[in-house]
Amino acid sequence: xxxxxxxxxxxxxxxxxxxxxxxxxxxxxxxxxxxxxxxxxxxxxxxxxxxxxxxxxxxxxxxxxxxxxxxxxxxxxxxxxxxxxxxxxxxxxxxxxxxxxxxxxxxxxxxxxxxxxxxxxxxxxxxxxxxxxxxxxxxxxxxxxxxxxxxxxxxxxxxxxxxxxxxxxxxxxxxxxxxxxxxxxxxxxxxxxxxxxxxxxxxxxxxxxxxxxxxxxxxxxxxxxxxxxxxxxxxxxxxxxxxxxxxxxxxxxxxxxxxxxxxxxxxxxxxxxxxxxxxxxxxxxxxxxxxxxxxxxxxx
Amino acid sequence: xxxxxxxxxxxxxxxxxxxxxxxxxxxxxxxxxxxxxxxxxxxxxxxxxxxxxxxxxxxxxxxxxxxxxxxxxxxxxxxxxxxxxxxxxxxxxxxxxxxxxxxxxxxxxxxxxxxxxxxxxxxxxxxxxxxxxxxxxxxxxxxxxxxxxxxxxxxxxxxxxxxxxxxxxxxxxxxxxxxxxxxxxxxxxxxxxxxxxxxxxxxxxxxxxxxxxxxxxxxxxxxxxxxxxxxxxxxxxxxxxxxxxxxxxxxxxxxxxxxxxxxxxxxxxxxxxxxxxxxxxxxxxxxxxxxxxxxxxxxx
Numbered sequence: 001x002x003x004x005x006x007x008x009x010x011x012x013x014x015x016x017x018x019x020x021x022x023x024x025x026x027x028x029x030x031x032x033x034x035x036x037x038x039x040x041x042x043x044x045x046x047x048x049x050x051x052x053x054x055x056x057x058x059x060x061x062x063x064x065x066x067x068x069x070x071x072x073x074x075x076x077x078x079x080x081x082x083x084x085x086x087x088x089x090x091x092x093x094x095x096x097x098x099x100x101x102x103x104x105x106x107x108x109x110x111x112x113x114x115x116x117x118x119x120x121x122x123x124x125x126x127x128x129x130x131x132x133x134x135x136x137x138x139x140x141x142x143x144x145x146x147x148x149x150x151x152x153x154x155x156x157x158x159x160x161x162x163x164x165x166x167x168x169x170x171x172x173x174x175x176x177x178x179x180x181x182x183x184x185x186x187x188x189x190x191x192x193x194x195x196x197x198x199x200x201x202x203x204x205x206x207x208x209x210x211x212x213x214x215x216x217x218x219x220x221x222x223x224x225x226x227x228x229x230x231x232x233x234x235x236x237x238x239x240x241x242x243x244x245x246x247x248x249x250x251x252x253x254x255x256x257x258x259x260x261x262x263x264x265x266x267x268x269x270x271x272x273x274x275x276x277x278x279x280x281x282x283x284x285x286x287x288x289x290x291x292x293x294x295x296x297x298x299x300x
Numbered sequence: 301x302x303x304x305x306x307x308x309x310x311x312x313x314x315x316x317x318x319x320x321x322x323x324x325x326x327x328x329x330x331x332x333x334x335x336x337x338x339x340x341x342x343x344x345x346x347x348x349x350x351x352x353x354x355x356x357x358x359x360x361x362x363x364x365x366x367x368x369x370x371x372x373x374x375x376x377x378x379x380x381x382x383x384x385x386x387x388x389x390x391x392x393x394x395x396x397x398x399x400x401x402x403x404x405x406x407x408x409x410x411x412x413x414x415x416x417x418x419x420x421x422x423x424x425x426x427x428x429x430x431x432x433x434x435x436x437x438x439x440x441x442x443x444x445x446x447x448x449x450x451x452x453x454x455x456x457x458x459x460x461x462x463x464x465x466x467x468x469x470x471x472x473x474x475x476x477x478x479x480x481x482x483x484x485x486x487x488x489x490x491x492x493x494x495x496x497x498x499x500x501x502x503x504x505x506x507x508x509x510x511x512x513x514x515x516x517x518x519x520x521x522x523x524x525x526x527x528x529x530x531x532x533x534x535x536x537x538x539x540x541x542x543x544x545x546x547x548x549x550x551x552x553x554x555x556x557x558x559x560x561x562x563x564x565x566x567x568x569x570x571x572x573x574x575x576x577x578x579x580x581x582x583x584x585x586x587x588x589x590x591x592x593x594x595x596x597x598x599x600x
Contacts, residue, residue, distance in 0.1 A: 032458070133446045146434075
């Protein structure tokens with residue numbers, strides 16, 4: 001999986017770093033504190049731990065693909081990252097995956113206590129919707145922001161991330177079939193990837209066919225991302241992954257199901273499918289194509 | 301505190317029961333399930349346990365006071381109740397108050413497990429914002445719904461409910477002063493009462509002065525409600541309260557701070573202040589005045 005030419009990768013790295021910095025700066029602006037000191041400290045340390053910011057970057061690149069103003073999308077993209085961070089805090093709780101490390105640091109409940117961690121996750125979800133409700137200069141109007149909030153809520157909801165997490169909890173230490181495994185991850189990971197891309201595309205006033213292409217791209221990308229996560233978990237170390245690894249040994253993963261080579265082949269297939277979905281956009285989609293290559297070749 | 305004439309109380313009871321039934325029916329319509337069976341069952345049993353629905357009723361009565369269409373406000377009022385239910389689920393968790401009973405039933409984590417309870421609370425908060433984002437026939441436009449979502453998010457956020465809960469966790473088993481006690485409860489309880497009334501008033505296109513009056517009413521009402529809760533906790537039984545009582549003995553409450561008589565006097569003062577805030581509305585505010593009398597004389 002190292003067939004990508006070096007110069008293109010340097011471009012992608014510059015693009016990712018530039019967009020990542022935009023997202024970091026906006027997250028700082030949008031993280032408004034009040035009088036909940038302990039909970040704010042917990043939310044802040046989780047939100048500003050070193051992170052790739054792939055989901056908000058996906059929103060920005062989707063908007064750019066459709067000639068939208070990426071600056072006008074940044075706060076909505078940050079809302080997705082807040083929700084993602086909230087989901088990581090919950091995933092790590094003792095009653096869920098009971099993980100001690102996340103993003104290279106002690107996980108939120110280890111550093112701040114369980115009650116404070118739960119409130120921090122709740123607060124980050126709340127703040128995500130507050131950002132969308134409040135609006136920002138140059139951003140979509142109230143109707144557009146309402147559509148973004150609907151999209152985000154659907155990605156989280158009873159047929160989204162929460163359905164994936166609920167099924168995941170139900171299947172721990174039980175052998176599951178491939179459709180169940182795909183069900184779990186298309187929702188735990190795929191739903192927010194899809195919402196990220198859709199929110200970016202919608203802000204750029206995507207036509208229905210354009211939106212469908214971008215969503216198909218993101219859906220395949222999200223699943224490929226999860227498979228690579230399973231591969232890193234199965235073959236890497238905690239320092240590389242930045243979180244507890246080996247935790248998934250007792251669970252069915254794409255690696256335990258298909259083996260390392262089988263999982264790699266599946267990730268490549270999904271990436272090919274995600275890139276094929278971008279065909280209508282020609283060379284304008286090159287950054288998103290490279291992002292897909294990056295997702296499948298990354299080591300953490 | 302039983303000086304209120306019987307006929308008025310019968311009217312209020314009819315009003316409360318009528319509005320409560322409207323809220324129940326709308327909550328049923330708005331509780332849309334997906335594929336997260338365990339989490340949905342947990343959220344459903346918490347949301348539809350027998351409840352007074354005081355917060356959404358407050359939204360409806362505030363809208364009616366200002367000649368707004370209460371039907372157009374019902375879904376927004378239900379969003380507040382979803383958030384309130386989510387907060388109860390979290391409050392009862394082992395890492396928070398560790399309560400075994402709520403609304404006369406085993407608390408959510410006792411009946412459904414801790415992980416599922418946390419996800420149910422998260423899902424209810426998410427669904428509240430989804431309802432506001434999606435809109436409904438006869439309801440406010442996207443801008444109006446965005447303002448309601450902002451108001452709700454602010455009531456929950458880092459200077460709202462979460463600040464109250466954060467301070468409450470920090471002060472357990474420590475003697476606190478009166479301003480801290482008031483800080484905690486003005487946020488844990490007061491903030492959602494205030495948001496309920498504001499959302500109802502805003503939907504009825506309240507003028508700024510009208511909104512300020514309704515908010516002042518709700519703020520005092522919320523604090524009075526909490527004091528009466530402390531009184532019921534200190535003097536009643538679990539069956540009466542529908543939740544664990546005596547739990548607060550190790551905490552500073554309005555009763556431990558001021559004694560039973562002192563707390564009763566304070567509740568009466570707050571109710572008088574809440575009723576005084578309604579003076580500009582004359583007799584149209586009679587239902588809200590009676591609601592205040594009910595809140596201070598209730599036994600559960």
